[in-house]
Amino acid sequence: xxxxxxxxxxxxxxxxxxxxxxxxxxxxxxxxxxxxxxxxxxxxxxxxxxxxxxxxxxxxxxxxxxxxxxxxxxxxxxxxxxxxxxxxxxxxxxxxxxxxxxxxxxxxxxxxxxxxxxxxxxxxxxxxxxxxxxxxxxxxxxxxxxxxxxxx
Amino acid sequence: xxxxxxxxxxxxxxxxxxxxxxxxxxxxxxxxxxxxxxxxxxxxxxxxxxxxxxxxxxxxxxxxxxxxxxxxxxxxxxxxxxxxxxxxxxxxxxxxxxxxxxxxxxxxxxxxxxxxxxxxxxxxxxxxxxxxxxxxxxxxxxxxxxxxxxxxxxxxxxxxxxxxxxxxxxxxxxxxxxxxxxxxxx
Numbered sequence: 001x002x003x004x005x006x007x008x009x010x011x012x013x014x015x016x017x018x019x020x021x022x023x024x025x026x027x028x029x030x031x032x033x034x035x036x037x038x039x040x041x042x043x044x045x046x047x048x049x050x051x052x053x054x055x056x057x058x059x060x061x062x063x064x065x066x067x068x069x070x071x072x073x074x075x076x077x078x079x080x081x082x083x084x085x086x087x088x089x090x091x092x093x094x095x096x097x098x099x100x101x102x103x104x105x106x107x108x109x110x111x112x113x114x115x116x117x118x119x120x121x122x123x124x125x126x127x128x129x130x131x132x133x134x135x136x137x138x139x140x141x142x143x144x145x146x147x148x149x150x151x152x
Numbered sequence: 153x154x155x156x157x158x159x160x161x162x163x164x165x166x167x168x169x170x171x172x173x174x175x176x177x178x179x180x181x182x183x184x185x186x187x188x189x190x191x192x193x194x195x196x197x198x199x200x201x202x203x204x205x206x207x208x209x210x211x212x213x214x215x216x217x218x219x220x221x222x223x224x225x226x227x228x229x230x231x232x233x234x235x236x237x238x239x240x241x242x243x244x245x246x247x248x249x250x251x252x253x254x255x256x257x258x259x260x261x262x263x264x265x266x267x268x269x270x271x272x273x274x275x276x277x278x279x280x281x282x283x284x285x286x287x288x289x290x291x292x293x294x295x296x297x298x299x300x301x302x303x304x305x306x307x308x309x310x311x312x313x314x315x316x317x318x319x320x321x322x323x324x325x326x327x328x329x330x331x332x333x334x335x336x337x338x
Contacts, residue, residue: 016313039291
């Protein structure tokens, strides 16, 4: 595995590294900059939310509200089992002020791997079951936050 | 010596590229991705085929390759929502790469084009997810996924350059495409 040695790797890649032109760099930096924009908009809009706002988790299935769970001052452990007509299920656990999916019958397990979430704006997604868990805050700011983020 | 592709050659070439893209996509789906912090992040190996198509075929035919790949990938184990997400990602990256390649000309290398394609693919996918779920909070993942996209785009750019240098047929198709474009411009 001689190509794994850094020096050798550098000499192998050198002709290709030279290929990168000024415009390549400009495009790359521009696109990375763009990809940070949503995060920046998000943190700015989150700043307005007062600390005492009530945090809750909204569980939606196919964009229809399924359950709303208050997370502020929640203590102990609760589990919710969601099951659809096809027998697919997600087991959701609320522990103190965090929420996570501990078990899912879907293939990719993205929601289980993501772990626990607790901050406003964080989400858990189960694309195969069209299940989404979002953390939101109960305040009049909630509608305003939507307006800021939607560009249309 | 340079003779242009016959119609049948072109059809076979398009079919081959599309088939390769589908297989690469299936193989890629079987690789479990180890990063938990960026759900849904992928290497985007199918981008390699799109890149080759853009460099060796005219617009109409390279678009055909992308469209066939999307439809076949959906038929081979996809749902409507994954189709819409993949559709938006692939279209974003295809048009982005096409524009950058044609506007940039010789100023932009294969690596730049493929990196842009990788990042635009992610942006397109996340926009589709956000529209499907009426929530823009998924866009927060974008920086992490973009960084992965830069590295995989870099690797795929090198790969495509290598293939277009070493495989005689690909080199020939690329030269043909370049001369055709020069004729159009002049």
